[in-house]
Amino acid sequence: MNELAIQVRGLVKTFPGREGPVHAVQGLDLDVHRGECFGLLGPNGAGKTTTVEIIEGLSAPTSGDVEVLGRRWNDHPTEIRQRIGVTLQETRFPEKATVNEMVRLFRSFYDQGLEDGEVLKRVALEGKANAFIETLSGGQQRRLAVALALVGDPELLFLDEPTTGLDPQSRLQLQDVIRELQGRGRTTVLTTHYMDEAERLCDRVAVIDQGKVIALGSPSELISRLGGEHIIEFALDRTGERLPASTFQSIDGVLTAHDRQDGYELTVAEPHHALPRLLAQIETMSRQLERLTTRHVSLEDVFVSLTGRHLRDNDEGEAKTPTRGRRKRGRARS
């Protein structure tokens, strides 16, 4: 039983597109161990969903090799389907069916599985058993989708962006549900573009960009690869000249220094040592601090350092960092 839950080698998927072929996945390798929660991280269009749908047996790869629970899709499709559970990015369940009817319907597809009541309890939907699906909130519908993936008591559970588009409270609630599902040897594959979600839920993550794995490891490993675990963000007054980030590179305890839109970002291992030195240097340059914050390094920082782009740049109006910057600037001016 020490075999891998998922083994992917040289996966390629090319779609015919209007302007030439689209290379969604370009030679991707992946090993997912049994019992772990594995995160697939990446911006929209990175190839996460394409990869997952090939692993789920919903589409065929252009080339490459996929083994799920030690089986190949061509040889044992029904057996694999009996042993996995899937949620898709968005599924519109019939409005006029009740939660329980839907659970029973899906339960009838599996040789063995969980009881209706048990499934609903796991996703905290017991109270909604007889409610029509149209009356459920967005978060409740996602939890129903998770319940339907669980009815066959799968060894391997796929959750494709389960919390995307939910309000923060529903997201946290669903994340709690997902965390409760871990254990008992179940393997979970979670795709997400929320960094905090991956940090909270995943044992290991693969960062995917442009159809390839660009980093792989546990969230803390990836974060430590940046060298330090803390980030100091600060900005100087605008009266003096704009200094290059390298100015601060030489400060003792600073591991990396980067220019940011309206200031600087330093990676440090021990902020209580680096901070006084930074302040002293600013003092000797006779400049004024306009703002200063420190925070823990996140997977977001890992992604930025790997690609030079923010993970959620594609999300209209949702991108976290620029919004924060803008707000700060506005306050500074007033």
Add this chain to the structure above:
Amino acid sequence: MTQSLKHLYFARLREFYRQPARVFWVYGFPIILALVLGLAFKNKPPEKVLVTIADGPGSTALATTLQSEDAQKGRPGRPPVEIETKPLTEALKRLRTGKATLVIEPLTSGGVSYHYDPTRPEAGIARAAADDILQRAAGRTDSLRSTEVEVTEPGSRYIDFLIPGLIGLNIMGGGLWGIGFFLVNMRIGKLLKRFAATPMPRHNYLLALVGSRLTFLVPDVAVLLLLGVLAFKMPISGNPFLIALVVLVGALAFVGIGMLVASRAQSTETVSGLMNLVMMPMWLLSGVFFSTDRYPKEMQPLIQALPLTQLTSALRAVIIEGAGIATVWPSILILAAWALVTFFLALRFFRWT
């Protein structure tokens, strides 16, 4: 795995009857259509003829003759006569203003004179009817013996033609909307994909869909047949089992067409367009509302190849004319061919994602 078939089947039934709007379109709409068209083309009894008698000597006798003679002979098939008596000047004024149709003025000579506008058809009818009664009363005998045969029997009226047509139309709509549109909506909602990710045997899904469609057929057809029998006294002359067979094969043909139309469509716009493309020609050409004989001879091979043409004509033959399998087997064969070919193609092209 029959478990999943059972669950899928009942899920589809529930999904239908919990949508009142859909229930109306399937049952309410054809009933209303049948009632409206049935009333519009209802065979009415001959209209009454209005006769105005000018007051004067002999007018009472005239009125008595017209009425008594009218009642006595029964005058089958001829218009009944209604009589009013007015002073001559007023009667003529009523005639000029169109309120009276025919004014009879008794003459002192014992005869009568008819005042009427010969360009008004009902005036000519009224004159003929009144003259007929008065001449017979005066002693005329018909030298030519004639008998009257009335052709208003149930079975040959427009409504009898219409009901089987509406049944055919409902079966077509059920197949295309109930299967085609439904499947595309399931695909858009990614529910088909979600099902494809489970170990559900895929043929069970399609079987459940066909099964539920055939179940809906029973009320679909029964409602229209009952409407015809109860509200319009439509006779059902044929073998009920043969009617059921024609309905079944016809329904399967349209289920197949519905599946084929839905096999790849990714949006409701596409499938609506395809469905209209399929249904419009049949609405017009297949003889639902009027006989296909009205179309030119050159079009007949095309028209006869359409499944709805075969379905409605076979239904009419069995229901109204009491035809047997010996007469309608070609229609059944054509419908079965449609079902087989479209099923085969639909399964070949069908996309779950």
